[in-house]
Amino acid sequence: MWTPVWLSLQVAGLATLIVAVLGMLTARWMQQTRLPFKELLDSLFLLPMVLPPTITGFLLLWFLGKKGPVGEMLASFGIEIPFSFAGAVIAAAVVAFPLMYQSAGAGFAAVDRKLELASMSLGAGRIRTFVQVTLPLALPGFLSGIVLTFARALGEFGATLMLAGNIPGVTQTIPLAVFTAVEAGQMEEVTWFVGIMTVLSFVLVFLIKRWGRAQSAKQGGRLRA
Template sequence: MFIQLTDWSPVFLSLRTALIAVVVVTILGLPLSRLMARREFPGKDLLESAITLPMVLPPSVIGYGLLILIGKNGLLGKVLSEMGITIIFTWWAAALASTVVAFPLMYQSAKAAFKSVDISLEKAARTLGAGEVRIFFTITLPLAWPGILAGLVLSFARALGEFGATLMVAGNIPGQTQTIPVAIFFAVDAGDNDTARTLVTIVTIFSFLVIFWVNRWAKRQNY
């Protein structure tokens, strides 16, 4: 039997961090994936390996790396601390962790989508005088959109379910940094199975509806 959830902050925080992660990976991932799909240059394999590394690294390793980067004595954290800015153990740290783990999914999906676009169509547009920006938004992006949308959904789902790295850099502060996965873990640890089941149900239903909508949309596009 499920109980009524009294604290919705983990749900709202998870949605906020996941949405921010999707926006960031889209802004950074689309131009990078298009570049990697169309260009060859020295060190490309090394760069691509670094980009996709979070897909295979344990979340705890990613979290530790972020601690080294944004911790109070970290490479970036020390500089920010001198400016009076603290990221560690704030909800921004949770958003950063979600972004890092979601980025490779967006990158891989978008790269495959851009590779599937017929280059001859872009060349034809150039011969007609179209600029690169116009070609991207009128030809490349519409043709690659189904694959990009898949990347958006995968990135959102991965960011929504991020746990290990988030716990290391954001901790478990109720109402501030406690996301759904973290809340579920500590609810189970405390023996509060009702709250855990309620949160599991919420995130499962929400994720299912998102995937269901995308599948329906993709099916309509094929007709």
């Protein structure tokens, strides 16, 4: 009974790790780029947020399937993504990516450009300035994005079902286990999984709210000072 819980935490944790890095780098790049089709790229990165998860899952299945543009190449190396643990992680990561991308973008937008320029004028390179100045100042948005990403990945259902399937012990996360238990009429298991998912979701929402209040208090103290 604990297997779906453990799988959910693994999938959500790995997806969050991937999305945290990719979301931060993408948001930073989009902030600095001056490409003429920037808005089109921005819309593409946010697309999984508005697409139904089953549609996102189908597109991933087509893209990563044996006859897909990427899946065919991977299959030649003996790598199969659909109906695997890796597929579950990818599905969760793609669906959760817009949340990290937006949060990181908001964090970077709040950084005073003058502080970055001052750092570089004192001899710090771009990388050192990013690590020591930009990233700490953008940290509130970044951490908020991490929590939101984990919560979204933890509750992912539609895209995971389409790409990774519902395989017990391999890809069956809590939402999929609830779906299976309801179909089988196993209400005790449903109650168990729903209770765990509710507690986990409540804790994540509580952390987001508490973090937001703490940041507001810090900002208020700085303004009064």
